[in-house]
Amino acid sequence: xxxxxxxxxxxxxxxxxxxxxxxxxxxxxxxxxxxxxxxxxxxxxxxxxxxxxxxxxx
Numbered sequence: 001x002x003x004x005x006x007x008x009x010x011x012x013x014x015x016x017x018x019x020x021x022x023x024x025x026x027x028x029x030x031x032x033x034x035x036x037x038x039x040x041x042x043x044x045x046x047x048x049x050x051x052x053x054x055x056x057x058x
Contacts, residue, residue: 003049004029006042014041021045 026045033041
């Protein structure tokens, strides 16, 4: 099972943030950039979710 995370960043911070997330096992699965009031980038990450311990309730 995968888990996902969506983060909004400024253009100048995007590369640094993506590299930091990659160190934690996250992979970029999509990006979206827009410029209306401000330029922002939405980055969607995914990684394999940790499985619950055996006997744990889901």
